[in-house]
Amino acid sequence: xELKFEKHLFKPKWVDYAVPVGSIIMGLLLGAIFLLCxxxxxxxxxREMLHGAFGTMYAFSETVVKTxxxxxxxxxxxxxxxxxxxxxxxxxxxxxxxxxxxxxALSMGHLPAIKVLPLMLLAGxxxxxxxxxxxxxxxxxxxxxxxxxxxxxxxxxxxLCDYLVYxxxxxxxxxxxxxxxxxxxxxxxxxxxxxxxxxxxxxLIAIVLIYLIINKSKWGYEIRVTxxxxxxANYAGINVIRxxxxxxxxxxxxxxIAGMAEVLGLTHRLQHGFSPxxxxxxxxxxxxxxxxxxxMTLVAFLFGALLVGGDQIQMSMNLPGxxxxxxxxxxxxxxxxxxxxxxxxxxFRK
Amino acid sequence: xxxxxKRFPGLVANNKVDFDVKVxxxxxxxxxxxxxxxxxxxxxxxxxxxxxxxxxxxxxxxRIKSPRESIELGxxxxxxxxxxxxxxxxxxxxxLGLREQSLFTSVKKGSKVLSHNLLFSVLMLFPHIKKLDxxxxxxxxxxxxxxxxxxxxxxxxxxxxxxxxxQRVEILKVLYRGAKILIMDxxxxxLTPQETKELFKTLKKMTAQGHSIIFISHKLDEVxxxxxxITVLRAGTLEGTVSTDSIDKRGLARMMVxxxxxxxxxxxxxxEEKKEILQVNNLKAFNDKGMEALKGVSFSIYSGxxxxxxxxxxxxxxxxxEVLAGLRRAVSGKILLCGENITGTSVRxxxxxxxxxxxxxxxxxxxxxxxxxxxNAILKGYRKPPVSEGPFLSNSAMEKLVNKMIEDYEIKxxxxxxxxxxxxxxxxxxxLLARELLGEPGLIIAVYPVxxxxxxxxxxxxxxxxxxxxxxxxxxxxxxxxxxxxxxxxRIAVIYEGKIMSILLIEDANKESIGLMMAGTEVVTExxxxx
Numbered sequence: 001x002e003l004k005f006e007k008h009l010f011k012p013k014w015v016d017y018a019v020p021v022g023s024i025i026m027g028l029l030l031g032a033i034f035l036l037c038x039x040x041x042x043x044x045x046x047r048e049m050l051h052g053a054f055g056t057m058y059a060f061s062e063t064v065v066k067t068x069x070x071x072x073x074x075x076x077x078x079x080x081x082x083x084x085x086x087x088x089x090x091x092x093x094x095x096x097x098x099x100x101x102x103x104x105a106l107s108m109g110h111l112p113a114i115k116v117l118p119l120m121l122l123a124g125x126x127x128x129x130x131x132x133x134x135x136x137x138x139x140x141x142x143x144x145x146x147x148x149x150x151x152x153x154x155x156x157x158x159x160l161c162d163y164l165v166y167x168x169x170x171x172x173x174x175x176x177x178x179x180x181x182x183x184x185x186x187x188x189x190x191x192x193x194x195x196x197x198x199x200x201x202x203x204l205i206a207i208v209l210i211y212l213i214i215n216k217s218k219w220g221y222e223i224r225v226t227x228x229x230x231x232x233a234n235y236a237g238i239n240v241i242r243x244x245x246x247x248x249x250x251x252x253x254x255x256x257i258a259g260m261a262e263v264l265g266l267t268h269r270l271q272h273g274f275s276p277x278x279x280x281x282x283x284x285x286x287x288x289x290x291x292x293x294x295x296m297t298l299v300a301f302l303f304g305a306l307l308v309g310g311d312q313i314q315m316s317m318n319l320p321g322x323x324x325x326x327x328x329x330x331x332x333x334x335x336x337x338x339x340x341x342x343x344x345x346x347x348f349r350k
Numbered sequence: 351x352x353x354x355x356k357r358f359p360g361l362v363a364n365n366k367v368d369f370d371v372k373v374x375x376x377x378x379x380x381x382x383x384x385x386x387x388x389x390x391x392x393x394x395x396x397x398x399x400x401x402x403x404x405x406x407x408x409x410x411x412x413r414i415k416s417p418r419e420s421i422e423l424g425x426x427x428x429x430x431x432x433x434x435x436x437x438x439x440x441x442x443x444x445x446l447g448l449r450e451q452s453l454f455t456s457v458k459k460g461s462k463v464l465s466h467n468l469l470f471s472v473l474m475l476f477p478h479i480k481k482l483d484x485x486x487x488x489x490x491x492x493x494x495x496x497x498x499x500x501x502x503x504x505x506x507x508x509x510x511x512x513x514x515x516x517q518r519v520e521i522l523k524v525l526y527r528g529a530k531i532l533i534m535d536x537x538x539x540x541l542t543p544q545e546t547k548e549l550f551k552t553l554k555k556m557t558a559q560g561h562s563i564i565f566i567s568h569k570l571d572e573v574x575x576x577x578x579x580i581t582v583l584r585a586g587t588l589e590g591t592v593s594t595d596s597i598d599k600r601g602l603a604r605m606m607v608x609x610x611x612x613x614x615x616x617x618x619x620x621x622e623e624k625k626e627i628l629q630v631n632n633l634k635a636f637n638d639k640g641m642e643a644l645k646g647v648s649f650s651i652y653s654g655x656x657x658x659x660x661x662x663x664x665x666x667x668x669x670x671x672e673v674l675a676g677l678r679r680a681v682s683g684k685i686l687l688c689g690e691n692i693t694g695t696s697v698r699x700x701x702x703x704x705x706x707x708x709x710x711x712x713x714x715x716x717x718x719x720x721x722x723x724x725x726n727a728i729l730k731g732y733r734k735p736p737v738s739e740g741p742f743l744s745n746s747a748m749e750k751l752v753n754k755m756i757e758d759y760e761i762k763x764x765x766x767x768x769x770x771x772x773x774x775x776x777x778x779x780x781x782l783l784a785r786e787l788l789g790e791p792g793l794i795i796a797v798y799p800v801x802x803x804x805x806x807x808x809x810x811x812x813x814x815x816x817x818x819x820x821x822x823x824x825x826x827x828x829x830x831x832x833x834x835x836x837x838x839x840x841r842i843a844v845i846y847e848g849k850i851m852s853i854l855l856i857e858d859a860n861k862e863s864i865g866l867m868m869a870g871t872e873v874v875t876e877x878x879x880x881x
Contacts, residue, residue, distance in 0.1 A: 216742050221725070221732055229718045234677055235709065236729045237698030 027331030052312020073282035076254025089150025091279025092157035097256025100127030128256015136248030197265030354403035382804030426529025633683035658839030776807030
């Protein structure tokens with residue numbers, strides 16, 4: 001018996017769907033091993049997670065709440081990944097967007113909502129975009145590897161946030177907790193249903209916008225060409241350097257908007273460690289969705305459910321919080337490993 | 351090989367092909383692109399498994415399941431694109447292949463047994479110890495080189511070698527592994543006429559030692575000169591195997607293409623008044639390694655004229671074409687297009703001014719392999735209407751454009767939504783030409799425009815270029831094929847080490863003197879410039 005890998009000459013369409021689904025199932029199976037090790041029945045744990053994520057209307061709304069930042073960030077990193085710009089600094093850009101929005105909310109929160117909301121949206125985008133711009137400039141003009149620079153800027157942003165909530169922006173009536181005071185009513189995103197806020201509209205608009213940009217616009221065409229073949233991009237007279245800068249601003253800006261929506265729609269204040277690692281999870285989401293904006297909606301929802309479900313088993317089954325991270329990890333591993341099935345077909349021969 | 355059939359989805363690459371090689375024979379394998387030569391040889395070297403058919407070696411039936419098994423059976427392939435590690439020495443490159451075969455078992459090398467593979471791979475980690483061990487290999491490689499007339503310095507690093515020398519290393523690598531049957535994939539494509547002669551001597555020596563050679567080529571002259579027998583494939587089927595004495599070039603061409611080929615292209619005189627379109631003055635530029643690749647190049651091209659650039663690859667041709675297209679910075683000198691200085695302008699501005707560029711590396715530079723024909727068709731024109739619609743691209747305009755290209759240039763394409771990397775070389779080049787010649791460019795830079803193409807496609811490309819010349823376009827034609835240059839050009843400039851040796855009117859040009867100049871020999875000719 002011999003295993004043979006042959007490269008697909010013509011990849012059948014179904015492979016594109018079967019591989020991610022298979023990978024997720026495989027990931028859950030692998031995760032089951034860890035659940036077993038933790039001394040719980042995996043089936044029961046997964047059922048509990050399902051219930052926690054979808055079982056009640058409240059659970060469902062929580063899942064949607066967690067889906068919003070994953071979609072927004074995922075779209076942003078996907079645009080960068082299209083151009084082979086490995087922006088893994090979404091976490092930092094997310095923090096920066098939140099900081100920018102908080103700044104506006106704290107200093108101009110007394111203004112009417114109609115004025116202050118667009119300002120905060122802009123601030124979120126610009127602060128996140130700035131955090132994308134720095135590595136972009138370093139790469140475009142200094143040749144610095146963006147994987148390193150974006151990653152390092154994450155810590156700068158997270159620590160900047162800590163400095164602010166422990167220092168100048170600390171709520172004097174916060175009993176010493178590291179958080180700012182609650183934003184004024186007009187500076188918060190209106191709620192739609194339970195905890196679902198209007199950020200969900202932002203996410204939906206973003207899906208359509210990014211889809212149009214990537215698949216239908218001239219700029220998106222430039223991004224696709226550059227990502228596939230940078231030599232051909234230069235040959236076609238595409239300004240690659242300008243596009244590196246613009247794409248990173250957009251990528252960071254999307255994460256920034258997600259950060260803004262998170263503090264204004266959900267926590268209503270900036271606080272220490274308010275992200276459960278959305279910036280990193282969104283990278284998995286983008287990858288799993290093969291950078292396709294529409295597929296990303298579904299995958300983000302799935303991962304939102306995983307986060308909420310993870311919280312649920314943490315509470316009801318007394319499991320450590322890192323279990324969610326482990327299951328995310330096994331799913332990512334399976335997705336990356338599953339790549340081989342989408343590029344090769346496997347043959348057995350005797 | 352008997353009755354070999356290999357199917358790929360949607361096509362039969364080999365259909366019941368019989369092929370045999372005798373001991374001490376040079377057997378040429380001839381056929382257009384897509385005729386199935388590569389597939390057949392990939393089966394022999396273990397990259398593919400045949401769907402039907404049998405392979406016999408020395409009368410014994412074998413199944414070659416992997417490249418490693420093929421090597422063990424004494425089959426070696428010299429690839430067209432060298433598989434060498436640039437920063438390693440000749441010896442290291444030759445040994446490296448052996449190490450890959452197996453780490454723990456000994457490897458048969460002819461009659462010798464190399465039992466220290468594992469040891470060697472460990473030693474590779476420690477350069478000081480390695481040096482002690484390597485002298486033995488150096489000697490073996492030098493000896494082998496002398497035996498076959500393949501002189502090469504075993505201590506030299508690959509990047510220091512000329513293309514011809516690198517090819518010798520490839521051949522030595524295969525011989526060192528004990529190959530009795532050598533498959534040579536278009537070995538002369540990168541060589542000067544003189545280097546080709548040397549190679550042919552080597553091949554004769556190898557056959558005298560009992561090696562057999564399968565010689566894959568497009569060039570009828572070479573096949574006639576070197577081979578004992580010729581097998582012609584067409585569209586995956588065997589067209590016939592003939593002994594070289596019993597056939598002439600015309601007959602071979604007919605077998606390959608299935609019809610008579612008109613070798614003489616119709617090149618009408620351009621009667622219109624000639625204007626100077628491109629003027630290049632004392633142009634200097636660096637290559638990627640930061641060495642001066644163009645050392646003061648000057649020439650002009652007039653409307654309705656083809657200026658051929660003859661030279662061995664790596665003498666500044668690529669740099670010249672890139673500088674003219676705006677992809678490489680000129681260190682000094684001037685480029686004037688229709689009298690206007692465009693030296694420092696961007697690629698985009700040059701595209702807008704009507705500079706077309708057909709790069710040597712079609713898939714690597716000129717096209718985006720993973721995008722479809724539509725996306726590739728608009729690579730140069732996506733900024734302009736009708737394809738451009740505000741910030742968006744018009745799908746219907748793209749569709750219309752690509753359909754017109756497919757029709758006008760007879761591009762064979764199964765599905766327009768497939769990535770273009772699945773197209774054959776000829777169809778890729780047609781698509782590229784269709785795009786580049788859209789909008790009647792004033793200057794066309796064509797680099798090796800027919801390299802790797804079959805006769806039919808090459809003829810098509812030449813006709814299209816001549817039509818552009820008739821229209822009044824200026825064409826810079828860079829090629830290594832002197833026959834091509836002599837039939838196409840109005841004038842020929844010979845480039846050697848970044849300098850133009852001479853510019854000849856086509857009436858005064860002959861192969862011998864151009865060949866000598868390509869190799870750096872000054873030939874006393876009057877430099878004739880059309881004023």
